[in-house]
Structure formats: C-alpha cells, structure tokens
Amino acid sequence: MSKLSIYGIARTRAFRALWIAKEVGADYAHLPIEIGDTGAKTPEFLAINPNGRLPVIVDGDFVLFESLAITLYLAKKHSPGKLYPGTLEGEAKAWQWTMWALTEVDRGVNIWSLHAVRLPPEERDAAKRDEALKVIAKPFQVLDAAVSKQDYLLGDTFTVADLNVAAVISRAVEMDLAAVPHLKAWLLRCLARPKAQEALALKNKAEAETPAEVTRRIAKLNRL
Helix, strand or coil: CCCEEEEECCCCCHHHHHHHHHHHHEEEEEECCCCCCCCCCCCHHCCCCCCCCCCCCCCEEEEEECCHHHHHHHHHHEEEEECCCHHHHHHHHHHEEEHHHHHHHHHHHHHHHHHHHHHHHCCCCCHHHHHHHHHHHHHHHHHHCCCCCCCCCCEEECCCHHHHHHHHHHHHHHHHCCCCHHHHHHHHHCCCCCCHHHHHHHHHHHHHHCCHHHHHHHHHHCCC
C-alpha cells in the first residue's frame, strides 16, 4: 500500500492532519501545497479535492478531505481505543467536541488572529477583532468549564477530541485568556505535547515565510 500523503502547507488546516499523523506514528509524506491558483486551485489538485481547499489526504486508494474528518479517520485507523475512544459513548463525545469546535469557535478564532496578529498592522480591522472576541467569549466559558475538573475533554487521557479542539483554537494561545484559566492551562498542556510541538514547528515556519499578499488573499477568500 502507498504511503499516506498529506496535502497542504502547514500554516493552513493541514496543521491538524500533520499533528494527528505525528501522534499516531503514521508513515506519511507531506506535500506543502499552497492556496490559490498555483496550488489548491490547479487542475491537478482539483482532481483530488474538487473543493480546492486544504488539506486533503490520499491513503492508498482512499481520498479524504475536511481536516477534522481526516483527524478522526487517522485516529480511529491507527489508535483505536487510545487516541480514538473505544466506547460508543466516548466516540460520540469526540464527535460532539469536534463539531462544537467547527460551529462555535473556528471562524471567530480565525478572524481574531487575522485582525490581531497576522495581517499587517495598518490593515487590521479592530471592529472585526473585537466582535470575534465577543462571539467566542461564551463558547470559551463552556470549554473552560469542561476542563475545570479534569485534565482533558473526555477524562484524564488526551484523545482526538482534545487534539481537534486544541488544533482549531491553537491561535488563541496568543489571546489574553485570563478570564478562562482552565481553558488556557488545557490548551497549553495539549500544545506542549512533543508531537504537537513538531507540527507547530512546521506551522510556525510556514507562517514566518508567508508573504503579506497571501494573508490578504486568505482573508478575502474566506470573507474574514
């Protein structure tokens, strides 16, 4: 069987796929495809993922897009009963938190990051930044409460539920999280994992090498 291939520059949601691949010890090749006409919009890439978005994986003959579907798939394939919960109830909770992250905090954290950190200072929109903080304030309180009496979302052990939520809000580590101290401690605990640090190193390197024009394009394409 062919090696797992992960398409997408680590600055994008491909970070999530890279982190889980490292956690489960998968043998993979990373193809750092960029967004846009010379990357994810090329005919060759669109033949793999017609959405023209990142990431996508090719695992043998199996093709899968959507970053959190990828993390769930790789966790269940390579770490059943460990990173991927071994009970129906645990599985349901992992899916619950995964979907929660997408619907409640993904966009807000991304908007905040663009207008607080990633765009050139003169191009940041303070109103968008402040509104994003308002949108995520209550969900962050929910997450803070969930990890106030246990180390991880499903109990005492790190699982794909933690990886998915922590990956989605990883940029929030640069926020003032004083109002949600349990969330802050949990996020730092997740991101301190050795494999998380390896994936973050790839992400941070890609961030540092990203021209401002690409960041502007990201904001425009995603209406952020």
